[in-house]
Amino acid sequence: MLFDSLEFAVFLPVVFAVYWSLSSRSLKLQNAFLIVVSYIFYGWWDWRFLALIIFSSGVDYLVAKGLYETADLKKRKTLLWASISINIGLLGVFKYFDFFSKSFAEAFTLLGKPLDPLLLNIVLPVGISFYTFQTLSYSIDVYRRKLEPSEDLISFFAYVSFFPQLVAGPIERATNLLPQFYKRRVFSYDKAVDGMRQILWGLFKKVVIADNCAGIVDPIFNHASDLNGSTLALGAIFFAIQVYGDFSGYSDIAIGTARLFGFDLKPNFLYPYFSRDTAEFWRRWHISLSTWFRDYVYIPLGGSHGSLWQNVRNILVIFLVSGLWHGAKWTYVLWGGLHACCFIVIMLIGNHRRNLDVVAQGRYLPSLKELLQMGFTFALLSFLLIIFRAENLGDAWVYIENMFSESIFRRIQIYESKAFIPLIGGLFLVEWLSRERLHGLEVLSRYSRLWRWAIYLGLILIIVSFRGESQAFMYFQF
Amino acid sequence: MRRFLKHFLILLLLTAGVLTLADFCVTAGLRKSNALLFQSMTGIFSGSINADLIIIGNSRARRHIDPEIMDSVLSVDSYNLGQNGTGFRIQKMIYDLYRQHNQKPKYIVHIVGNGMFEEEDGLYERIKFAPYLNDSLVRATTRDIKGFDKIDYYLPYFKYSGFPNEIKGGISSFFGMSGVSNEEAYKGFPKTHFDWNNVIFEKFKKEFPDGTSLAISDKLIELMDNYIQSCKDDGIEIVLAYPPIYYEAKPYFHNDPQILDILKGLAQKNKIPFLDYADDSLSYSKENFADHVHMSSKGAEIFTKKLSQDLKDLLKTER
Numbered sequence: 001m002l003f004d005s006l007e008f009a010v011f012l013p014v015v016f017a018v019y020w021s022l023s024s025r026s027l028k029l030q031n032a033f034l035i036v037v038s039y040i041f042y043g044w045w046d047w048r049f050l051a052l053i054i055f056s057s058g059v060d061y062l063v064a065k066g067l068y069e070t071a072d073l074k075k076r077k078t079l080l081w082a083s084i085s086i087n088i089g090l091l092g093v094f095k096y097f098d099f100f101s102k103s104f105a106e107a108f109t110l111l112g113k114p115l116d117p118l119l120l121n122i123v124l125p126v127g128i129s130f131y132t133f134q135t136l137s138y139s140i141d142v143y144r145r146k147l148e149p150s151e152d153l154i155s156f157f158a159y160v161s162f163f164p165q166l167v168a169g170p171i172e173r174a175t176n177l178l179p180q181f182y183k184r185r186v187f188s189y190d191k192a193v194d195g196m197r198q199i200l201w202g203l204f205k206k207v208v209i210a211d212n213c214a215g216i217v218d219p220i221f222n223h224a225s226d227l228n229g230s231t232l233a234l235g236a237i238f239f240a241i242q243v244y245g246d247f248s249g250y251s252d253i254a255i256g257t258a259r260l261f262g263f264d265l266k267p268n269f270l271y272p273y274f275s276r277d278t279a280e281f282w283r284r285w286h287i288s289l290s291t292w293f294r295d296y297v298y299i300p301l302g303g304s305h306g307s308l309w310q311n312v313r314n315i316l317v318i319f320l321v322s323g324l325w326h327g328a329k330w331t332y333v334l335w336g337g338l339h340a341c342c343f344i345v346i347m348l349i350g351n352h353r354r355n356l357d358v359v360a361q362g363r364y365l366p367s368l369k370e371l372l373q374m375g376f377t378f379a380l381l382s383f384l385l386i387i388f389r390a391e392n393l394g395d396a397w398v399y400i401e402n403m404f405s406e407s408i409f410r411r412i413q414i415y416e417s418k419a420f421i422p423l424i425g426g427l428f429l430v431e432w433l434s435r436e437r438l439h440g441l442e443v444l445s446r447y448s449r450l451w452r453w454a455i456y457l458g459l460i461l462i463i464v465s466f467r468g469e470s471q472a473f474m475y476f477q478f
Numbered sequence: 479m480r481r482f483l484k485h486f487l488i489l490l491l492l493t494a495g496v497l498t499l500a501d502f503c504v505t506a507g508l509r510k511s512n513a514l515l516f517q518s519m520t521g522i523f524s525g526s527i528n529a530d531l532i533i534i535g536n537s538r539a540r541r542h543i544d545p546e547i548m549d550s551v552l553s554v555d556s557y558n559l560g561q562n563g564t565g566f567r568i569q570k571m572i573y574d575l576y577r578q579h580n581q582k583p584k585y586i587v588h589i590v591g592n593g594m595f596e597e598e599d600g601l602y603e604r605i606k607f608a609p610y611l612n613d614s615l616v617r618a619t620t621r622d623i624k625g626f627d628k629i630d631y632y633l634p635y636f637k638y639s640g641f642p643n644e645i646k647g648g649i650s651s652f653f654g655m656s657g658v659s660n661e662e663a664y665k666g667f668p669k670t671h672f673d674w675n676n677v678i679f680e681k682f683k684k685e686f687p688d689g690t691s692l693a694i695s696d697k698l699i700e701l702m703d704n705y706i707q708s709c710k711d712d713g714i715e716i717v718l719a720y721p722p723i724y725y726e727a728k729p730y731f732h733n734d735p736q737i738l739d740i741l742k743g744l745a746q747k748n749k750i751p752f753l754d755y756a757d758d759s760l761s762y763s764k765e766n767f768a769d770h771v772h773m774s775s776k777g778a779e780i781f782t783k784k785l786s787q788d789l790k791d792l793l794k795t796e797r
Contacts, residue, residue, distance in 0.1 A: 006627075006628075006629060020479060187479045187482070189479075189481055189482050192482050193482065193485075196486075226677075417642070417643060419642040419643050419646075420642065453489065453492070456489060457489075457492060457493060457496050460493050460496070461496060461497070461500065464497065464635060464636060464638075464639045465500075465638065465639065465640075465641075465642050465645050466640070466642050467639045467640045468640065469640065
């Protein structure tokens with residue numbers, strides 16, 4: 001079920017009403033209800049893959065219990081590796097098997113020994129990369145004794161399948177989300193209203209900004225060899241805006257929806273395009289994934305300790321794995337690798353932990369230096385996203401080669417409707433003014449009711465009027 | 479909770495009110511709009527066309543037949559009702575709507591083509607039908623063709639969702655300002671200048687390197703047969719005309735001869751004239767075309783003159 005669909009518009013109020021009507025009866029019943037509706041939400045896409053979620057949840061529930069009950073290190077390690085193997089195995093089979101099989105066969109063909117790749121041709125289950133990482137982090141945290149295993153099967157299954165963040169995150173740690181299932185949720189007017197505001201802002205970013213950008217971006221990337229450099233450059237910028245609108249919009253809706261049910265999810269995006277370098281960008285973009293890789297891959301590898309070479313190696317590993325997490329394509333690996341290079345350069349000059357604050361804190365406008373830094377970082381990110389968006393490395397090369405040709409000085413060729421473009425300015429303006437807050441409309445709580453409601457109605461009218469051609473959320477494919 | 483539900487309900491009601499108001503303004507504005515996209519529908523529903531001769535068809539009618547030339551050659555009042563991207567189902571709806579709101583025409587020139595009997599799987603330029611979704615015929619016909627979502631028929635304003643330029647045009651028109659676009663049209667015929675554009679043909683060749691066969695629906699053939707008969711029963715003289723196609727594109731349409739035979743058969747069965755320009759000398763010059771199936775402004779002018787002369791011999795026009 002998509003957040004911007006009619007089905008969800010019916011589903012959400014019905015679930016909301018039943019959920020809160022159960023709050024006075026029993027917490028278990030309320031959590032069980034969340035499992036049922038989460039499975040309906042997921043099964044709307046393909047009910048057969050529900051078995052995978054149930055299996056993954058079951059395995060980690062049992063593994064964690066086993067980890068807690070034994071002090072034997074060897075046994076504990078075996079159990080942990082069982083969880084890692086099963087979860088990564090699921091990802092391997094469903095997401096990466098065909099990719100590695102094809103790449104292996106191609107490598108042999110290059111060496112003059114042609115091989116027929118063994119392909120499974122299985123559909124990628126939506127959200128598998130998100131919920132497997134979530135259950136995996138639970139087992140690892142129990143292994144590290146940072147968390148006690150859940151005694152409550154229903155709460156645990158509800159935590160794994162919680163519908164607002166099931167299919168595209170944020171990837172919630174058990175340490176944050178699971179305890180919220182143990183406690184009775186009390187309805188909070190302010191929290192619910194702010195959740196609604198965040199949903200509204202998320203819808204604007206997805207339906208208006210991302211979907212309209214897709215209408216411009218898709219034809220440009222599909223005909224990159226026929227278009228001039230200026231159009232391709234603009235296509236890259238629009239794609240950067242599209243991917244941000246799409247994914248941060250999804251996260252806003254997910255977090256806002258969770259708040260309606262009394263849950264607090266961690267922020268996933270903190271205005272990443274106002275970053276002054278790519279290191280700052282990674283602290284603000286898809287935070288739940290970046291911190292997952294930091295805590296479960298980078299730090300176990302040694303993190304920033306050890307020699308310079310070890311440090312560089314660790315950064316390379318997490319960026320390459322992060323690239324591959326997005327999909328079984330060499331373009332994602334290269335994208336991750338190039339980001340690693342950028343990060344390493346910043347690290348070598350000692351600037352990677354420089355911009356930890358919010359840009360232009362306490363000021364309305366950035367300094368010229370900050371503006372140039374943000375502009376350069378955005379241009380670099382947009383350029384790297386060409387590789388992310390391209391179907392394959394060949395297409396990426398054609399795109400970049402054509403973009404940097406003399407035709408970059410020719411007139412831009414865009415024939416799709418451009419009426420929504422001023423709204424991109426609106427998006428960045430609102431987010432600039434809100435950059436010290438958790439979402440674009442949080443500031444509204446300080447306005448008078450008349451203003452607040454006028455803004456809600458205006459935004460609803462804008463969303464309905466400027467709705468782009470409906471697109472599936474991009475991160476569903478990951 | 480009660481406070482939240484109360485406020486949510488009030489917001490919902492206010493939203494419904496705002497959307498209803500917006501729907502009213504945009505609908506009323508577009509229903510009187512004379513902009514290129516809406517001109518024909520405005521004319522049909524306002525009953526202000528009342529032409530002697532109407533031209534029906536798809537974009538090959540709309541872009542090929544200039545009523546200004548036709549009026550001068552035939553000394554009639556003609557109007558071009560051609561609608562881009564339509565098959566026969568929508569063309570028939572246009573005819574029925576025209577008959578409901580305007581006086582009976584004396585003549586119909588139905589521009590036929592190879593996409594005629596293909597069931598539409600999408601409503602091209604659907605926004606022009608949006609102001610008329612409350613009309614039972616428009617409602618019934620558009621429902622069968624993918625285009626509008628279910629909610630577009632029930633909730634106010636949603637039918638305009640995703641068309642900000644047209645919304646702006648509708649509101650401007652509502653307040654008596656200019657319409658949706660500045661493109662000019664004369665009696666349904668766009669006064670835009672078209673010259674050969676190689677990109678479209680190249681794109682077509684890339685998409686269909688081995689050519690294509692267009693679907694033929696028996697239901698639509700039957701519908702057309704009934705339509706011709708009913709026109710004849712009503713005393714309307716109807717002529718079918720098949721305009722030229724650029725000669726290099728012909729091999730790409732594999733079942734064109736079969737479709738032509740069906741059309742000729744219908745004309746023969748109903749004893750009506752069929753003017754076949756498929757292989758006309760106009761087909762052999764790129765100058766006459768804007769792309770592989772649409773004529774250039776120059777080609778359209780020559781073709782309209784040729785067609786008008788041929789019609790002159792066929793129709794009992796009043797002099």
